[in-house]
Amino acid sequence: MRKARAQAPRGQGRVILFNKPYGVLSQFTDRGTAGSTRATLSDHIDLPGVYPAGRLDRDSEGLLVLTDDGRLQARISDPKFKRPKTYLVQVEGAASEEKLYALRAGVTLKDGPTRPAQAEVIDQPDLWPRDPPVRFRKSVPDHWLRITISEGRNRQVRRMTAHVGLPCLRLVRWSVGDWSLDGIAPGAWVEAAMPSQT
Secondary structure (H helix, E strand, O other): OEOOOOOOOOOOOOEEEEEEOOOOOOOOOOOOOOOOOOOOHHHOOOOOOOEEOOOOOOOOEEEEEEEOOHHHHHHHHOHHHOOOEEEEEEEEOOOOHHHHHHHHHOOEEOOEEOOOOEEEEEOOOOOOOOOOOOOOOOOOOEEEEEEEEOOOOOOHHHHHHHHOOOOEEEEEEEEEOOEEOOOOOOOOEEEEOOOOOO
16 A cells, blocks of 8 residues: 655655565665565665665564655764654563663663663554564563654664563554654555655
8 A cells, every 4th residue: 555645846855654564674675695585665665766764673663764855864864863763662571660760761782871761661552463473472471662762773672671671572663753653554655744954
């Protein structure tokens, strides 16, 4: 399903909001091993000249912003602009207040301390089924968290939750700045208006 919303006038740049499914690479070609058949953005998006602003891991789902505007691409992906990114995270284990406090205060990973995050326990969100399904262990509880960060290191949210003893089972990026997944089905994209300042 491909539909357009708030189409940008020609010559003023484009912003594409894509709901990346699990297992899809955040690039248009697979630079892996010869003969690899991993899914890429080109399996879902056929638009010339747009490129991802930042990345989303292959085993993560959710909002990926693409644009043909180089300055906007830099502003979205560069951590110095502190654009908030919100994730819905299913974790294994008991999400105690102590563990949430550690996430909120910032944790020290191998590449240094993280900025403080917003972290809270939420009810199970109404999301699409994941393919393949998440692996559960009946003997271990799981919880959903809403985590907002203002930087974007490699696999940062997964590493943060693991650091406090909450391994990640499923991770969905719900929003980047004012853009969100609201109303966008997995594998679908919509066109959004360019922000007033890039």
